[in-house]
Amino acid sequence: MIVETHPAKPSLEASSPFEMRVHLGEDVPDTDVRSALKTGDMGFLHSFTTGSAVDGPGIRLVAWTTACMFRCQYCHNPDTWTLTNGIPVTLEQAIEEVQIYANGLRAMGGGFTLSGGEPLMQARFAARLFHAVKAMRVHTAIETNGYYGDRLTDDELRTIDLVILDMKAFTRSQHERVTGGLHNEDVLEFCNRLSQLKRPMWLRYVLVPGLTDIPEEMEAVANFGYSLGVVERVEILPFHQMGRYKWERLNLDYKVERTISPTREEVAKAIAIFRSAGLDAS
Numbered sequence: 001m002i003v004e005t006h007p008a009k010p011s012l013e014a015s016s017p018f019e020m021r022v023h024l025g026e027d028v029p030d031t032d033v034r035s036a037l038k039t040g041d042m043g044f045l046h047s048f049t050t051g052s053a054v055d056g057p058g059i060r061l062v063a064w065t066t067a068c069m070f071r072c073q074y075c076h077n078p079d080t081w082t083l084t085n086g087i088p089v090t091l092e093q094a095i096e097e098v099q100i101y102a103n104g105l106r107a108m109g110g111g112f113t114l115s116g117g118e119p120l121m122q123a124r125f126a127a128r129l130f131h132a133v134k135a136m137r138v139h140t141a142i143e144t145n146g147y148y149g150d151r152l153t154d155d156e157l158r159t160i161d162l163v164i165l166d167m168k169a170f171t172r173s174q175h176e177r178v179t180g181g182l183h184n185e186d187v188l189e190f191c192n193r194l195s196q197l198k199r200p201m202w203l204r205y206v207l208v209p210g211l212t213d214i215p216e217e218m219e220a221v222a223n224f225g226y227s228l229g230v231v232e233r234v235e236i237l238p239f240h241q242m243g244r245y246k247w248e249r250l251n252l253d254y255k256v257e258r259t260i261s262p263t264r265e266e267v268a269k270a271i272a273i274f275r276s277a278g279l280d281a282s
């Protein structure tokens with residue numbers, strides 16, 4: 001497959017995923033897109049960012065994929081919902097990009113994280129990239145909503161050292177409310193599978209006043225997380241408005257336009273709920 005790089009296209013590296021990126025893969029023919037999804041020979045990426053300290057242990061190189069099946073009301077990066085908003089990158093190019101930083105990542109006790117969007121929308125690309133990065137002896141992590149966890153085999157899951165699961169909700173109705181109508185049966189099933197395989201997990205929970213700050217819901221997520229026996233830590237992420245301009249520029253209906261960030265006390269309360277379930281939360 002030949003991928004032509006348009007001269008006007010931005011660099012694969014970005015200062016942060018909050019950079020707005022659209023239409024960058026639209027000139028890839030449909031047949032090549034289908035082939036890429038089937039084989040993983042090519043992926044679509046918003047960007048690579050370096051030096052992240054918040055996407056897994058240590059300092060991370062992060063590749064941000066495009067495409068997501070959820071429509072979370074609070075999503076910070078709705079430009080990553082669409083596959084062809086991303087830059088087409090061959091698997092070899094992506095591997096080379098990680099190779100550049102491999103020594104440093106190992107030396108600093110960091111690693112490589114695949115995030116999104118939802119990385120498992122491009123499961124073949126993700127699986128093959130993780131396989132290659134693991135061969136470099138670099139720590140690997142995925143940030144996922146878990147909905148397509150069944151797209152990875154058990155062996156493929158073993159090439160991922162850490163699964164950072166973005167838990168939207170525990171009850172089906174709340175999950176549908178937050179994500180724009182998608183259920184979470186497959187997410188919970190994926191978590192149970194990771195537990196059976198004894199794969200290390202972190203849980204993330206975005207605290208959005210008026211949407212996700214429901215004590216009973218957080219208790220249910222916390223108790224479920226504890227029951228898995230593999231959750232090493234929980235991160236409560238306070239909602240913020242940094243992604244707002246993307247919703248406006250994409251002309252999307254931003255339901256949390258007037259929502260403000262939770263207070264310190266509200267964050268502390270959420271953390272306490274997860275801690276009282278026996279989890280290491282912060």
Ligand code: SF4
Pocket residue numbers: 068069070071072074075076077078080116117118145166
């Ligand atoms: S799962 Fe993540 S990328 Fe997808 S809509 Fe939700 S917050 Fe956005």
